[in-house]
Amino acid sequence: MPQELQKAYEPGAIEDRWAEYWVAERLFDAQPSESAPKTSVFTQLLPPPNVTGRLHMGHMLNQTEMDIIARWHRMCGDLTVWVPGTDHAGIATQMMVEKQLAAEGKKRQDLGRECFTERVWQWKQHYGGAILEQMKRLGASVDWSREYFTMDENLSVAVKEAFVRLYEQGLIYRGKYIVNWDPVQQTAVSDLEVTHEERTGKIYHLRYPLADGSGSIVIATTRPETMLGDVAVAVNPKDERYLALQGKMLTLPLTGREIPIVADDWANPEFGTGAVKVTPAHDPNDFEIGQRHNLPQLTIMDEQARIDLPESPYHGLDRYAARERIVEDLRAADLLVDIKDHAMAVGTSQRTGAVIEPRLSTQWFIKIQPLADKAIAAVEEGHIRFTPEQYSKTYFEWMRNIHDWCISRQLWWGHRIPAWHCGACGQMTVARETPSACGQCGSEQITQETDVLDTWFSSGLLPCSVFGWPEHTRDLDTFYPTNLLITGFDILFFWVARMIMLGCHFMLDVPMADGSPRTLKDAVPFREVYIHALVRDADRQKMSKTKGNVIDPIEIVTKYGTDAVRFTLTAMASPGTDIAFSESRTEGYRAFANKIWNAARFIFMNVDRAAEAGIRVDMASLTSSELPHVDAPIEARWIVSRLNNVAAEIGLALKEYRFHEAANLIYQFFWGDFCDWYLEIVKLRLDFSEGADKDATKAALTTLLSTFEAALRMLSTFMPFITEELWHALYDGQPPAKSIALTRYPQPKDAARSTDVEATMSTLQELIVNIRATRKELEVPEKEAVAVRLRTAVALTEALPIVQRLAKVSEVQPATNLEGAGIRSTPAFDVQVVYERQIDVAAETARLNKELAQFEKEQANATRQLGNESFLAKAPANVIEGIRRRSAELDILLEKTRTALNQLV
Structure with missing residues (x-):
């Protein structure tokens, strides 16, 4: 006997209870089985939300789709594993804790690195992982026994192993290059972590006098404060205006330094004055020019984007304050030619919103091309499929134009780079375990690299590291590659592409369960990538806190x-x-x-x-x-x-x-x-x-x-x-x-x-619907049963009691000829409701004329399509057959409707 249900459905009364039950009973835990064939396994990995995060509608869409797929595979008999976890989110988490310290009147430097890291762990234990608790409340059928955090010990071992292997393979190097610098967090960030905003700024035309006093050159810049770091002015070698000036010296305004005029193809004669100031330490293009001409690299700003030139009157000024002072001083010196409004794309840090400052900095990089080549092949050869397919094109465009990956961050929270610098010989030791001495000279004067790794480096390893890599485990044999990744477009390059690159690179070295060599097909981190939609508001506007249109899924769920x-x-x-x-x-x-x-x-x-x-x-x-x-x-x-x-x-x-x-x-x-x-x-x-x-x-x-x-x-x-x-x-x-x-x-x-049973039932339903509609038109009282006259070639004898009950029919009379009002016709039947109330001939005529016009329009469209040779050549056969079938039905309906109209005359 079923249990008695409450009269009213109240989701709040049942959902918490079942959510707790599913977790407490560990219903969705899954372990590898030696007897389970590989084809019966389904594995997917949750895109790890930041440990600082809270559920938003994009998360809920992603997790709903993943849950549907996981539950369906599990119910179809697959050994199903959905792995949950959170990302340590280096920049975001450090910001959270630093704000907490600021409220106490402290800075992280007051605590020191070790104590600050302990403070972050305390914060994580107290506040982190809230989004996973929300997942539990929403009933996500993940394997909670496999929950990970990217700073867990086992995952940290994998990160260290990956770094050391890449370094040993010559794919990781350290050097000074221009990076995107966030002056708020005082760290490098990747191109992907920079948001470009269209803003109206200024373009300044400045006069640089020739050192010999024979004239000057006018240059254009949007960042006049960087002129303090200029080491040259570049002109195009073919620009006739400057042919005689190439190799001469200029006097850099406000500094008195002399700088050369160099010829370089980067200078565009069509843009501005055709002369470009060169600041190698503060612009990526200028850096390349400097490399080509062996120019010095003068850094003029510190980590907080303040002028760092002790002998300069601008020393200690914020970059924008310095800009104002410099412009005024140039004006006073009659070296400011013009200022114009200028539309430009300004790069800002995704995390802090600060305007990015290009800055020369010593960083760690991965030589990305060897990894990118395998990742491109994995998709080209069909080992990974994108849905919608259009995203594969986007993926290829990015992967084929990819630059070396800057993997170092100047943070205290994250995976510290396993490299040690020797104070004696200056050499560097990269090792899996903390060394006691320099690997080159044996000195014990070694200190560990202060930088940490980009968060996406550890996240990129997750498909294999969560199953035990670098160890060769049963989990790895059973669940790798994962089957499906459901994620948003916004992390296609941050995470998806990097998982493909790292997975294909490292897993090729891991043999298959039977000991055979692994090919690229089985080295990929997942078989399919489904890019889900963006959730917008009801007016199709993107949700943002600024617009005030953000929808809290927990509020809607409640x-x-x-x-x-x-x-x-x-x-x-x-x-x-x-x-x-x-x-x-x-x-x-x-x-x-x-x-x-x-x-x-x-x-x-x-x-x-x-x-x-x-x-x-x-x-x-x-x-x-x-x-x-x-x-x-x-x-x-x-x-x-x-x-x-x-x-x-x-x-x-x-x-x-x-x-x-x-x-x-x-x-x-x-x-x-x-x-x-x-x-x-x-x-x-x-x-x-x-x-x-x-x-x-x-x-x-x-x-x-x-x-x-x-x-x-x-x-x-x-x-x-x-x-x-x-x-x-x-x-x-x-x-x-x-x-x-x-x-x-x-x-x-x-x-x-049974197509026959369904066709018969469809006719029966259509008959009932038509009788109900006719009753309404004839204004038959709702509770009054009426007789109907029916003409049909479909055998409905056994279904007549259904018609009588659902259409309130007292009797069904077979008929061969129907005349008068109250008639409805379809290709399968004609039915007439027998009701003695006086029929409104005009209204019935109007109704039939309306139907006739609709049928004639539809038939004209069908005739036009069937007479169009181009359409017939391109349209699928089932579509053409459907149009032909409907055209034949319309012939019958047109004849019946015209007959009914004639009978009303």
Whole structure:
């Protein structure tokens, strides 16, 4: 006997309970099995959110899609592992703790590196990982036994091993180069961590006098403060204006230093004055010019972007304050020619918002080309597939123009670079374990490198490091490569590309489980990458705190329930299309959940009534493969056929990541087929009165229960909470498994699928809908039953009681000729509602004329398409066949409608 359900569906009353149950019971933990073939394993890795993070709608979309796929694979019998974890987020986390210290009137330098690092760990234990707790609340079916943090000891070992191997292979080097410098965090950041904003700035034209007093050159710059670091002015060797000046010396304004005029192709005669100031330590292009001409590299700013020239009057000034003073001084010296507004792209740090300062700095780099070549081949050769496919093109464009990766950061929080500098000989030792002496001269005067590694270096190793690399483990043999990565476009280059590069590089050295060499196909970190949509607001605007349109998923979940929010995101998740999140849609899916709840209450009530009548259904047989007998009522055969077809269609949609189609399929089945039609029809069969056919009632109840149970399993991947609650209630708290998530997804059976039954039922539904519409037009009182006259070639004899009940029909009269009003026609039937009320001929004529115009327009379009040779050559065969079939139906409808109009005259 099912458990009694509360009258009203209240998601808040059930969701926390089941979320806690799933975690406490460790339902989704998975261990490798020697007997499990590789093809039966499904593995995916959660894009690790920052340890500082909180759930936003993009996270919820990502995790909803991953959860649907994980639950579906698990229910299909795959050994399924979804690995969760968080990223230590070097810059973001250090910022958090430094803000906390600032509130106490302290700086990290006051604590020292070791104490500051301990403080960060304390912060992490107290505040970090909140987003994973939110994941638990939302029911993500991850393997919590595998939860990682990128600073965990085992992952830190992998990071150190990766660095040392790359260094030993000559792929990591250290040198002075121009980097993007964040003056707030005082660290280098990668190109990917720089956001370019369109701003209106100024362009300054400055006069540089020739040292011999014979004239001057005018240069243009947007950063006049950097002139303090100029070491040359470059002109194009072919620029006739400056041919006679090449090799001469200039006097650098405000400094008195003399600098040369050099000829270099970088100078563009068409831009500005054609003369370019060269500041090698503060501009990447100037750096290259300096390398070509062996120019000095003069650094004029410190780590906080303040002028650092002790003998200069500008020493200690912030870069922008210095700019104002320098411009005024140039004006006073009559060396400021002009200032104009200038549109430019200004680079800002993603983390701090500070304007990036290009700066010469000693950093660690990876020679990226050898790694990039393998990563390009992995996608070109089809070992990794992108969905939507367009992102593979974006990936190739970036990978083929990639620069060496700056992997060092001037932070205290992160994986410290395993390199030690010798105070005696100046050489460097790179080692897996902390050395006691210099590897070159044996001196004990060694100090460890102060820089830490870019956070994405450790994250890039995750697909293999979470399964034990660099050790060769059973986990690695079983779960690597992972099958699928679902992520957003924003980290395609930050993370996805770097995982591919590092995975292909390191895993090629790891043999397969059988000892055979690993090829590129099995070295990739994942087989497929699905790039999910961006969640926008209802007006399709990007969510931002500045606009005030950020939607908090936890607030929406509290209001409507997790299942409704999940279903909203899923139903709108069309590949390649952004989601305009709307609360009205969520409210609609909250109503969908309520519809399911009420359907369950109706079913459970009838199980109770059956028991009172001495009819009991064997609950253990609900998932049996037994199908309705060929003589079973049409609705039993139809609903089982629909269930099997929808299960197959959902499976196909999920395989191709068409989440919106899968959601709409289950929605239409549960709301339309099951609730609106099947439940109404089956009421005819549930007869518990004295003398009723108990066998027929039991058969109807068994089909009802088994279909409902299977539908719950089919829906559970999308709406796990309500289905878990109803499934346990159905089995009176004693189900065949600990969770519906551990049962079998409905496996489509060809024997249960019948196009004939579904076609007949479709005709029956269309007949009922037409009778209902005609009743409304004729203003038949709602409770009054009427006779109908029916002409059809479809055998509907066994379904006539259904028509009578659902369309309030007292009698169905066969007819060969229909005349008068109240007639509806389709290619399959003509039906007339017999009602003696006076018909409004004018209204009926208007209605028929409207239908006639619609049919004529549709037929004209079909004729035009079928007469278009170009269309016929390009269109799929099934589309053309569909148009031809519809054209034939329209011929019948046009004839019937014209006949009906003539009869009204």
